[in-house]
Amino acid sequence: MKPVRYQTLAGQSGGYWILLAVLAALVAIGYAAAHYMEVHGHYVTGMSNQIVWGTPHVFAVFLIVAASGALNTASISSVFGKGDYKPLARLSALLSVALLVGGLIVLVLDLGRPERLIVAMTYYNFKSIFAWNIFLYVGFLLVVAIYLWMMFEPRMNKFGKTAGTIAFIWRFVLTTGTGSIFGFLVARQAYDAAIMAPLFIIMSLSFGTAIFLLVLVAAFEWTGRPLDDDILRRLKNLLAIFVSAVLYMTLAYHLTNLYATEHHGVERFILLEGGVYTTVFWLLQVILGSIVPLIICFSPTLSRSRGALVAASILVVIGGLAQVYVIIVGAQAFPLVLFPGMEESSTFFDGAVNDYAPSAPEILLGIGGIALALLIAVVAMRVLPFLPERLGEQPSATSEPVTAEAATS
């Protein structure tokens, strides 16, 4: 196989600076939103003593889950030895780090006491999956950083497979930890299910692949790099498999709950009578976020269109956010059952469906997290050669690379 030439972004164009400025502004706005929430207290958000986790958690969990899946392409190349994906391994690892940092920042800034992050790093209760996740997240950043070093440094290339394998195992453990945040909650009707861990793993593969596909197309098209449709076709097939698998897991989850009488209430709520949650589930998660992308991916004509693939990926991202919204907020909107068989009412909203409307600060904080992830990626691609000059077997370009290095695959 020909050596792959990597090249940094030139970063001279007006477009690059505008992109940078927009992302930086969104990050600044996100931080300002978090600051506003911290100064005034969480009453300025839509969150309450009923809906304790809201929109920031939806964005954070989505980004953290997607981070794990964004490493897919690197894993396929390093762990499963598929050479065609090798030129994209660096971008894949970069995105996974960037998305994780973006998600973690949102999570931390939503804490009631974000300044006590050091407490979270020094006091541990090892029966808490949250405590384990702190290790898993920080460890993941470290493992992928080392993996990137093995890929960048020609003398260390031989350790790439080992580092890639460790990162591959680590991300499965990490997403198991993230899913178990919900799986281990015995109190709530919608949680307390072992399927949460595998469901989150398959969600990560789907969301991560969609985001990777979007960043890949944008990075190549905006920098005028040749991009072979062959790699897009492969990624599209992967995406279709992952989206189908998420649908299957979702089906298995609901079927199991539907069989158990004690869960009929929450199932009726999410699937039929939950108002906005029912709409978000069926319209955004299932139809727009899963079925339409599947139609695009499996359609012989549509799937040949790059625009249609981009649209499918955007839909998967929207569907992913919708799915996490239903999992996190929808599950809390359904009241806790303290006395089965009784109608409950109180001044603390017992027995009542809890309403929640995302507030501007929450949404801005979440968008700030996405912007931070993209900003990290865009700056990193400018500083270090993450992107290959080209992808596919087209004739070589004549322009001189700004920075280039070769690596054999």
Added chain:
Amino acid sequence: MPSNNAKSNMNTERRVFIGRAGAAAAMLTLAPGVRLVDLALARSADEPASDQMRWGMLVDATKCAQGCTECVDACNEEFGLEGMGRPKTDAQYIRKIDLKDKTTGKRYSLPVMCQHCETAPCVDVCPTGASFRRVDGIVLVDKHICIGCRYCMMACPFKARSFVHENLTNQVPEAPRGKGTVESCTFCVHRVDRDREPACVEACSKAGHEALVFGDMNDPGSRLSQRLRQLPNRQIRADLGLNTGVRYHGV
């Protein structure tokens, strides 16, 4: 004529009797007004809680009056819980829940607060260990290491916890609160450590209902234990096997 053996038995019995009587006398009166029993129960501030006891409560729903909020009011006053006029974010350590049986239509009214579980889900999930259970069974939040992640609120089956959503003023010295941290019923630990009953229990008695009984579940002689033995009682969400410290009768 008694044998030597019987004689020795009599002597032993006499010694035991004299010993016990002496101990009883000492326990009753050490000095005028000071009883040894009290000395054994009251703890000095630097003495740790004892794992020999487990504080608990019985809620007798048959005595709890519909519409009465004496316990809730007393709690709010004790902890300085001033509503901000925002019911969704205002803290409630104890609340009255009205129940109606879906089949029979029978109505119940009872207070629900932190159930002080033996294996508390909030304690399990807290990443920093800020949610903890004292050896005497009282579940508390260490507000110095609570980071405000609210995972405990997600985990609590009883919706017993509140998050401080705003800046606070007029705090009560005995029970400091903190913006951005989670809080809940403490069984009035500041009172219990001084041999007083929780504010809700006191208020319920004062109102003449006697629907709340507080005490040591491990002491078979305590009023609580006696009532728990007399009255059929249950735990909320008993299916979770959490062995709650609060039990309910009449529902």
